[in-house]
Amino acid sequence: MASTVAPLNVDVVAVNTTTQNSNASTATKAFNPVVCYSPMMMTTNGMWQDEGVNPLEFSLPLFIVQVAVIVITTRLLVLLLRPFRQPRVIAEILAGVVLGPSMIGQSELWASLVFPVRSLLTLETVAHLGLLFFLFLVGLEMDVDVIRRSGDKAVFVAMAGMALPFCMGIATSFIFRHQVSRNVHQTSFLLFLGVALSVTAFPVLARILAEIKLLNSELGRTAMSAAIVNDMCAWILLALAISISEVDSTALSSLWVLLAGVTFVLFCFYAVRPLMWRIIRSIPEGDDVSNAQITLILTGVMIAGA
Known part of the structure; x- marks a missing residue:
């Protein structure tokens, strides 16, 4: 049935x-x-049982x-x-x-x-x-310590790669503001269009680097670090644009989303990551990961994506 x-x-x-x-x-x-x-x-x-x-x-x-x-x-x-x-x-x-x-x-x-x-x-x-589990696999292949060592170089690359498209987006918004944003706050529209044109699509970049085997190279680590910084700046500017354009309740909700995201990242670093290391150390050398551990990890991935 x-x-x-x-x-x-x-x-x-x-x-x-x-x-x-x-x-x-x-x-x-x-x-x-x-x-x-x-x-x-x-x-x-079945096609043959349900005719028509x-x-x-x-x-x-x-x-x-x-x-x-x-x-x-x-x-x-x-x-x-x-x-x-x-x-x-x-x-x-x-x-x-x-x-x-x-x-x-x-x-x-x-x-x-x-x-x-x-x-x-x-x-x-x-x-x-599919996107959720793909980003999980990308995270498994990335060395956070190496990315952290990129430091100032990643920040400089991110700012340099974001500045020109952001300025072009602001300039474009002046041209199309009468056709697109008749009832939208002008400053909010400037920020939104600038962010839309300057943000780096992290999943797309990760997919390209993984395909050409550059994800763990020096160039790949710098690019991924810059993409992370770029995404952080983009979300901050987007929250600012929403806060400017909408009423106080929406502004508070956007601030809440930003704080919740930061809290989630800190929780993953200081709670989930040590737990994962403990699970890895508990596996005897040469043994495979148990089905229960795989289920726990995949369930955690889906909970994190929710």
Whole structure:
């Protein structure tokens, strides 16, 4: 029997909300879409038993088709980009562009058949799980002590790599502020666009360095250290932009997120890391890690990602 676990279709309900304009005496009405999900069957009883039933209306066959399409498209782009000596992550990014709304996704038939809205939640969940464990593997291959020894060099590289794109983002925001940010705080928009153009995608950088075997080289350690500093600065500036643009409650929440992140990092360094070292030392030389220890580690990774 099939089980109900995911949405089948999407009903958009217009909710009438009233917004008060401080400079006018009348209220204007806006319609905010509310997405309602109805149950979706997990899997079919088979193509031959359920005649006339589209397998793509069920979550598991649809997910398998989506993964197959993504993998095949990525592999084809890898082959096409191989003569140009491009890393695989570039092909994966281009595959997202090709399959997304920028190109093939503009077709309503393709979007509704292969990548319907009801399936995106499942696809994004699996993608984030993959990213979570990939970053965990990257962390296993990194030597924190070596990165720490990069010191001033990493900070200088991060600041130098962030300064020019940040200034370009601010300059661009002056050009597009009337089209994009009509009702947005000007200073907040400047900071947000500057951060968006200057931040280094840590997972992408780690993937490129790991693929070309430079993750533990001097260049790779400097690049990863600079990326960490870059990400820290980006999150601080982003929290500042949110604090400037929103009300006090949102400003306090952004500050809380920043403090919670710092607390989590300190907890990992001073509590989780010694525990991991204790587990490693408890394993006799030549023995494998037990299933219980692997389960504990992987569970901790998922809890950390939550």
